[in-house]
Amino acid sequence: MRIFRYRDHSRTYLGALTEDGTAYRLEEPDLMTLVGNARKAGSSTAEYVGGLLPSRPLLESPPETLDLATPLEAPEVWAAGVTYQRSREARNYEATAGRQDADTFYDKVYDAERPELFMKSTAARTVGPGEFVCIRSDSSWQVPEAELGLVLDRSGAIVGYTAGNDMSCRDIEGENPLYLPQAKIWKRSCAIGPFVRLAETVKDPYALAIACRIYRGGEKVVDETANTGQLKRRLEELVGFLKRDNELYDGTVLLTGTCLVPPNQFTLASGDRIEIEIEGIGTLINTAIYTHELD
Numbered sequence: 045m046r047i048f049r050y051r052d053h054s055r056t057y058l059g060a061l062t063e064d065g066t067a068y069r070l071e072e073p074d075l076m077t078l079v080g081n082a083r084k085a086g087s088s089t090a091e092y093v094g095g096l097l098p099s100r101p102l103l104e105s106p107p108e109t110l111d112l113a114t115p116l117e118a119p120e121v122w123a124a125g126v127t128y129q130r131s132r133e134a135r136n137y138e139a140t141a142g143r144q145d146a147d148t149f150y151d152k153v154y155d156a157e158r159p160e161l162f163m164k165s166t167a168a169r170t171v172g173p174g175e176f177v178c179i180r181s182d183s184s185w186q187v188p189e190a191e192l193g194l195v196l197d198r199s200g201a202i203v204g205y206t207a208g209n210d211m212s213c214r215d216i217e218g219e220n221p222l223y224l225p226q227a228k229i230w231k232r233s234c235a236i237g238p239f240v241r242l243a244e245t246v247k248d249p250y251a252l253a254i255a256c257r258i259y260r261g262g263e264k265v266v267d268e269t270a271n272t273g274q275l276k277r278r279l280e281e282l283v284g285f286l287k288r289d290n291e292l293y294d295g296t297v298l299l300t301g302t303c304l305v306p307p308n309q310f311t312l313a314s315g316d317r318i319e320i321e322i323e324g325i326g327t328l329i330n331t332a333i334y335t336h337e338l339d
């Protein structure tokens with residue numbers, strides 16, 4: 045069972061997509077309300093939503109043809125870093141001018157007990173499917189990072205999974221790790237969606253294929269694939285560190301790190317179409333433009 049949101053005549057609606065591809069409009073305002081109602085009824089969210097569907101209107105068109113929004117308004121998006129060997133290699137490359145033999149803090153964090161976790165985005169900076177993501181005007185080495193996103197409640201329980209894009213500036217981060225917030229956070233530097241697959245309907249979150257495709261002028265210029273099976277850490281481990289002495293809000297999203305890095309010579313250009321696909325969860329599509337091109 046997957047949950048999504050879409051706009052229609054200046055209203056935003058919640059929708060549910062069943063395993064057989066049938067979509068329904070829901071009356072509830074948001075995902076976390078469904079989760080709360082299901083708990084009160086003593087059932088899983090998927091069972092609870094399944095029970096609602098016979099009385100809810102069927103959507104004639106497939107969700108992909110609707111004006112999709114973020115699947116939830118995540119108050120905060122956090123992100124984990126260097127959780128895959130591929131990310132460790134890429135971070136070392138940008139920080140050491142290509143010398144792969146250096147023992148960097150990226151090597152250390154990959155093996156350390158404490159993971160790298162950072163604040164990635166707020167609701168106002170996070171965009172949904174079909175919206176523009178932005179590239180910075182002061183970076184000449186920018187990439188999308190395709191990541192599995194965990195949707196959490198305030199206790200840190202994983203209520204669902206979504207696709208996320210942790211837009212990143214490799215040159216700014218490579219110049220000095222203290223620049224990380226500038227390499228990671230700016231206007232529209234994060235995208236999530238289009239679906240949240242309810243956690244209880246995902247058989248194995250460590251066996252999901254992830255793909256990142258980038259098209260320029262209609263031509264595919266990046267085509268990378270990986271699998272969440274390559275994740276170095278357990279999901280509960282990442283959430284456990286995020287919760288420590290911290291306050292989580294219902295609907296917080298934790299991006300779990302990237303396993304896909306475009307070739308080193310690649311940088312995003314205005315007009316690039318980015319597709320991030322996670323098996324069983326969905327495909328997040330955004331076009332990159334400079335912030336000054338927005339209006």
Ligand code: DO4
Nearest residue numbers: 124125126127131301302
């Ligand atoms: O160390 C910087 C962040 C790395 C990151 O965002 C990732 O591995 O996905």
Ligand code: MG
Nearest residue numbers: 189210301302
């Ligand atoms: Mg990342």
